Amino acid sequence: MISLIKFIFGSRLFTWWNTTTVGTLLFTSRKGEKVGTDAQGNVYYREKNGRRRWVIYKDGPNEASRVPAEWHGWLHYTVDVLPSEQDVVVREWQSEHQPNLTGTAQAYTAEKPKAEPDYEAWRP
Numbered sequence: 001m002i003s004l005i006k007f008i009f010g011s012r013l014f015t016w017w018n019t020t021t022v023g024t025l026l027f028t029s030r031k032g033e034k035v036g037t038d039a040q041g042n043v044y045y046r047e048k049n050g051r052r053r054w055v056i057y058k059d060g061p062n063e064a065s066r067v068p069a070e071w072h073g074w075l076h077y078t079v080d081v082l083p084s085e086q087d088v089v090v091r092e093w094q095s096e097h098q099p100n101l102t103g104t105a106q107a108y109t110a111e112k113p114k115a116e117p118d119y120e121a122w123r124p
Helices: 002-009 021-029 067-077
Strands: 032-037 043-045 051-054
Touching: 021 032, 021 051, 043 067, 051 067
Parallel strands: none
Antiparallel strands: 032 043, 043 051
16 A cells, blocks of 8 residues: 555656656557667667657666667667667777766866966056
């Protein structure tokens, strides 16, 4: 009973930023067709008639930066071939995927050097 109350009043029913909502899960079960999974465990779907594409993240927050480049192109209709159906070419200049750390303790902060004047102010 307590788990049902947590589910009804918990974040899964009303919020989308923590995890997949109940509405998305129902829509996926009725109209979705699983097309692949990435290395992080995110699952990609398309509508059975082919009009919509979406991702259900494995764990954690729904953060768009968690989508790898090859799946990003498919989600945004840049390419129609699924990354799972083709060989993904990793170029030497490409680096591993890194999550967006904005708002966390690991976020990048630029340290500004102390400004030293390179001139002397004129005094009459």
